[in-house]
Amino acid sequence: MLLSTEDDRISTLALVHTPGVGAVTIRQLISYCGGAANVYKSDFKKLIKIPGIGDKVVREILKKDKIAFAEKELEDCEKQGGRLHFYTDGDYPSRLKTLYDAPVVLYSQGNFSYNMQRTLGIVGTRQISEYGKSVTEAIIKELVPYKPLVVSGLAYGVDITAHRACLKNEIPTIGVMAGGLNAIYPAAHKKTSREMMESGGLVTENAMATKPEFMRFPARNRIIAGLSDVTIVVESAAKGGSLITAEFAQNYHREVFAVPGSLNSPHSEGCNQLIRDQKAIIFTSVKDMAASIGWHLNENADDRNLTESSTSAPPSFEGFTLDEGQVLSLLKKNGPMQVDELSWQSGMHFNKLANLLLNLEFQGMVRSLPGKKYSLM
Structure with a gap:
């Protein structure tokens, strides 16, 4: 069902920001009521009959206090040059649409298309080593002929190294954030985030002013995994957000590659573990990875499209x-x-x-x- 009216879009955004109402519940509500605006036109008796919708959720919805919030969100996003992508919109990422836990709404800022032919996620530790830095930069440089959209998380370490290497090599790149568009984190990366806007940008599922609290990072990681055809873990400790991203990618039936490292390096412990447990393919080169996942270059193709x-x-x-x-x-x-x-x-x-x-x-x-x-x- 297309969100064809402004009321539907505002109502959907209001539901997204209603406590206790998740993506699955929102889709259920919209489906049963015939539109998001109709959810707010329904009474308690109708809403409580919808499967999976409990008393507490219904009472939160009927407060209708998030409608005004949603109207301001739309206005603030537009003023900042951002966009809202609802899950029924044509420009919503096709790679996310089939995922059960996909965000109902995404905020974005910049100049890019989610639905490029090839997308690749690069993640890793914040405590990047010289080895990790050189490998990340080499991967990006080797990706140039394949013209992918590179997805990462704008964090310290591997993430920001990948974004900056993309800028240097003119590869579009997007940073998926755990906060809102008005809360760039870390602040030290604001300059890079602005440079990414020309061919790439920022993405989040969070309200404009949301602070990047710890609990939001795993949810951010699922979006990185969902937007990517393949995810490369460059460096990771035995535990960390990169391994969470890899796990999401596996659950979404996406390929995961891990860069092997020294047995004595704590920065490579997670990558070596992924390879040992056969949860990731050993990364040896972009060329080998491309052959494995079916990214074939057509040397006669023009710049508009690298056909398979x-x-x-x-x-x-x-x-x-x-x-x-x-x-x-x-x-x-x-x-x-x-x-x-x-x-x-x-x-x-x-x-x-x-x-x-x-x-x-x-x-x-x-x-x-x-x-x-x-x-x-």
């Missing part, structure tokens, strides 16, 4: 069932797609789609790629 060699397809899909033709058409249009996204765009149940893809693979029409992706042969 697998996206060439016959002009029609005669002789296939309606469902098969729909899937083949989606793959022809979009290039390699994850199973979750294929399921969402086609409207097919996951089990039905899995069987259909297996049959198409047997027929030599599609091939499976790492990270639960499929492409045309």
Whole structure:
């Protein structure tokens, strides 16, 4: 359901900032009421009948005290040159739409598209070593021909090293924040964040003035993982936010790579552990990683698009069932797609789609790629 009216957008934003009302609950409310504005037009008796909506949540909604807050948020975001992306908007990140815990609304500032052909997350320790710094800078430099959008967290260490290397190499990069757009953290990175605005920018799910409290960082990490086709952990201690990001990426069926390090270095303990436990692929080079995940360069392609060699397809899909033709058409249009996204765009149940893809693979029409992706042969 599109949030076609201003009332719906304001009402959705109000629900997002209502205590105790999460993303799953909001989708449930909007679905049952036929729109976010209708949620606030409903009475207690109607709302309490909605599955999964308890007494406490209903009473919070009926206070309606977040409507004025949402109106001011929209105004403040616009004044600052920011944008709001609602989960039904066309510019909402397609990589997040199929995730059960995706934010209902994202705030952004800058100049970029979430839906670039390739996205890559780079995360790591705040206590970066010289080894980690040189590896991060080398990775970014090697990424130039692939033209990805690089996602990180604007934090000290690996994050800011990646952002600054992207600026140097003219690769678009976005920083996902644990606070609001008016609360850049750390403050020492404000200058870099401004430089990122020309080709990249900032992203958050938090209200404009939200302070980056500790509890918000794991939620921030899930967005980094969700926006990225592949995540590289450069350096990490045995415990840390980078490992949380890696875990989210695994849960989202995205590929994770880890840079190996010295057995004597505490900065590499987490990466070595990921590789040992087979929770990440050992990172050796961008070229090897690209081959593993199906990022193929077409040297004859122009700057607008680096096509996948697998996206060439016959002009029609005669002789296939309606469902098969729909899937083949989606793959022809979009290039390699994850199973979750294929399921969402086609409207097919996951089990039905899995069987259909297996049959198409047997027929030599599609091939499976790492990270639960499929492409045309």
